[in-house]
Amino acid sequence: MNYLFKYGSVLLLLALTIVACRKEPSYSDVPHIEFDRVEQYTYTKNRITFDSLVLVVDFQDGDGNLGLARVASGESDPDFLPPFDQSSPYFNNFFVNLQVKRDGQYVPYPLGQYLNLNGRFPRLSSDEKNEALEGEIKYTLTNFSDDIFDSNDTVRFEIFIYDRAQNKSNVVYTDDVVLFQGQ
Known part of the structure; x- marks a missing residue:
């Protein structure tokens, strides 16, 4: 039993020392994103085929002020x-522009002005607290129908985000997505 206490306490002390020496990452206060993947789910309902797409981006932010x-929770x-009021360009913090591949080139979706894919991701x-954050954001787009x-159709998405200080991230593009092939 003394053996367990003697070496167990040494291991615990060593683990605490390693954790205490961990250096906080240093990122820019302007958010940085990287495209990770698109998760595609295709289903049929009432003889109409739908795609639900989950856009996944990795992020880094130096001051951690991401999300809305x-x-x-109340008037204030x-x-x-x-x-961040509804009439502001900063009401949303996740921006998505749909592009369709035509003759090998990407062009904005022709009815894009009627299709608002932008939204909010939570805090x-x-x-x-002002602290560096990193992780992934999953943003779901539903009801793409045939x-x-x-x-x-082959599409891709242009993506960027804003933080609460209205700093715009870099712009990333998803890989090609062939609609209605995710079964």
Whole structure:
């Protein structure tokens, strides 16, 4: 038993020393994103084929001020007051532009002005502490249907995000997605 206490305490002390020496990452306060993947789920309902797409981006942010509440907690919720009110360009924090491949080139989706894919992702830190964050954001797009898109259309998405200080991230593009092939 003394053997367990003697070497167990040494291992615990060693583990605490390693954890205490961990250096915090140093990232820019301007968010940086990288495309990770698209998860595609195809299903049929009432003889119409649908795609649900999950866009996954990895992020790094030096001050951790990413995300906005999706639902107001009251009239004075800061995530719904200027500059994040509904009439503001910063109301959303995840921006998606759809592009369709035509003759080998990507062009904006012809009805893009009627198809708003932008939205909000939630706060990634529960407090206002200024700390570096990294991880992934999964953003779901639903109801791409074959009554609007041609079967086998190849699309990609242009993506960027904003933090609460209105810093715009870099722009990334997804890999090609062939619609209605995710079965």
